[in-house]
Amino acid sequence: xxxxxxxxxxxxxxxxxxxxxxxxxxxxxxxxxxxxxxxxxxxxxxxxxxxxxxxxxxxxxxxxxxxxxxxxxxxxxxxxxxxxxxxxxxxxxxxxxxxxxxxxxxxxxxxxxxxxxxxxxxxxxxxxxxxxxxxxxxxxxxxxxxxxxxxxxxxxxxxxxxxxxxxxxxxxxxxxxxxxxxxxxxxxxxxxxxxxxxxxxxxxxxxxxxxxxxxxxxxxxxxxxxxxxxxxxxxxxxxxxxxxxxxxxxxxxxxxxxxxxxxxxxxxxxxxxxxxxxxxxxxxxxxxxxxxxxxxxxxxxxxxxxxxxxxxxxxxxxxxxxxxxxxxxxxxxxxxxxxxxxxxx
Amino acid sequence: xxxxxxxxxxxxxxxxxxxxxxxxxxxxxxxxxxxxxxxxxxxxxxxxxxxxxxxxxxxxxxxxxxxxxxxxxxxxxxxxxxxxxxxxxxxxxxxxxxxxxxxxxxxxxxxxxxxxxxxxxxxxxxxxxxxxxxxxxxxxxxxxxxxxxxxxxxxxxxxxxxxxxxxxxxxxxxxxxxxxxxxxxxxxxxxxxxxxxxxxxxxxxxxxxxxxxxxxxxxxxxxxxxxxxxxxxxxxxxxxxxxxx
Numbered sequence: 001x002x003x004x005x006x007x008x009x010x011x012x013x014x015x016x017x018x019x020x021x022x023x024x025x026x027x028x029x030x031x032x033x034x035x036x037x038x039x040x041x042x043x044x045x046x047x048x049x050x051x052x053x054x055x056x057x058x059x060x061x062x063x064x065x066x067x068x069x070x071x072x073x074x075x076x077x078x079x080x081x082x083x084x085x086x087x088x089x090x091x092x093x094x095x096x097x098x099x100x101x102x103x104x105x106x107x108x109x110x111x112x113x114x115x116x117x118x119x120x121x122x123x124x125x126x127x128x129x130x131x132x133x134x135x136x137x138x139x140x141x142x143x144x145x146x147x148x149x150x151x152x153x154x155x156x157x158x159x160x161x162x163x164x165x166x167x168x169x170x171x172x173x174x175x176x177x178x179x180x181x182x183x184x185x186x187x188x189x190x191x192x193x194x195x196x197x198x199x200x201x202x203x204x205x206x207x208x209x210x211x212x213x214x215x216x217x218x219x220x221x222x223x224x225x226x227x228x229x230x231x232x233x234x235x236x237x238x239x240x241x242x243x244x245x246x247x248x249x250x251x252x253x254x255x256x257x258x259x260x261x262x263x264x265x266x267x268x269x270x271x272x273x274x275x276x277x278x279x280x281x282x283x284x285x286x287x288x289x290x291x292x293x294x295x296x297x298x299x300x301x302x303x304x305x306x307x308x309x310x311x312x313x314x315x316x317x318x319x320x321x322x323x324x325x326x327x328x329x330x331x332x333x334x335x336x337x338x339x340x341x342x343x344x345x
Numbered sequence: 346x347x348x349x350x351x352x353x354x355x356x357x358x359x360x361x362x363x364x365x366x367x368x369x370x371x372x373x374x375x376x377x378x379x380x381x382x383x384x385x386x387x388x389x390x391x392x393x394x395x396x397x398x399x400x401x402x403x404x405x406x407x408x409x410x411x412x413x414x415x416x417x418x419x420x421x422x423x424x425x426x427x428x429x430x431x432x433x434x435x436x437x438x439x440x441x442x443x444x445x446x447x448x449x450x451x452x453x454x455x456x457x458x459x460x461x462x463x464x465x466x467x468x469x470x471x472x473x474x475x476x477x478x479x480x481x482x483x484x485x486x487x488x489x490x491x492x493x494x495x496x497x498x499x500x501x502x503x504x505x506x507x508x509x510x511x512x513x514x515x516x517x518x519x520x521x522x523x524x525x526x527x528x529x530x531x532x533x534x535x536x537x538x539x540x541x542x543x544x545x546x547x548x549x550x551x552x553x554x555x556x557x558x559x560x561x562x563x564x565x566x567x568x569x570x571x572x573x574x575x576x577x578x579x580x581x582x583x584x585x586x587x588x589x590x
Contacts, residue, residue: 200450203443203446203450204450204451206438206439207436207447210435210436210437210438210439211434211435213418213434214436216417216418216422217396217398217418217422217427217428217430218427218448218451218499219420219422219423219448219452219499220451221419222419
């Protein structure tokens, strides 16, 4: 064997550093965006916060479907269970959303494991699995919508408090604390994703995604790890739901469990890069502002777009165009394609 | 010495199709059993039943004196009875090193130990210089070695090898045969399905011949190649070619 070849092989005996490239990137990104709310106007800050919520939702989908290869069309369920768990506990019992978040994460994880187990028990895979996740999420929406015990279609208004409270996750409108709270939660979700990707569970998830039978043949307990991955993904989805409710101070069945939420969860990593750590963040930075940009255009369109005045649905059209362009030209998403090019050099 | 693997009256039917019927044999520790037979004889189905890929319709499989007939493939693999596939099935997006390390981790090795063990195995099978490449970039011969490396990471006591030489040109075969011999010399029991008679003759202590899902013959390689029924059903004049090699 030539000297050159020997040198290309890494020494597997060196201990992996905790602060690898992803951790360094996380620290840099967080440090860079911390002062953002002090620089943004109120309207811009709400867009920035939507980016944070989108990123959490996208990260959640990406763990189950990107790393784990289990295509979910029902991530609204996890988001909604988080949102509703914390709302019910806060409104009915005055319990802090932090506790509500932990409960919501647990409820979403248990729901995810039960639905996952049922699907795998009946050997649902691919499209059928995706349809089952969609059906279960819709079932939850309909149950919540028609159940007076959880305020049916009316949903929940988070009771307003005077002043600021980190314990109750509530701040005056325009407070930078909302952004910082969201940033803390997103950092936690990103950290969880990085740790997941380098963990045994993450490696097993990828092996199962690549070839379930081969993974099983080398001793990986496939069902157990699939359910574990779903539980992690569901928990992160619930965090997004809790923060959404605390920021908008309102949740109803459609906002929480609606199919639109599940589609958002898919689009974010698909545009950013499925199965990558940073893809959902890139996707959310692109997609989250679309609503506001299109709303601004429709409110006051430039002369050549006069015909759009008073119309709606432009954001959905732009989503569609964006997704077609990404699938055609960047099938691995924006971050995924860049990463591919860099690693092939 | 009690057999490490004991198959008794094993059968598997798919609807009306009887793929394997009433197959029985024992394998002693450290023994090499070659399994041959024409296409469709039930060799891979036999492996699938033995390895826990799907349950047999009839019969039992014992491994280390324990009835493992209903064990899953994952449980069997962790216990040391590991199979490889005829069509290579690498985890395409992972590097070659990660492919092997993930198998070591599945056995229970800690992350750092798994990487170190994977590295040692890659050196042993001659894939160390491909360690950082993604496995989908490997040539066929490399993928075959990777299948073996992944199986070895589980510290197997019994290896079920399904046509490990298929797709290799003759010059690529001998190094793999040498590798199998070295695995055997480490005390691993080998059961292998193979069409390359050169390898069957070189490796096997005993040969099981299947035809239409049933045992046609069982014996030492020289006994089997001299069996007129085996010659008629499978070998034809190939045996002459093997003898002359």
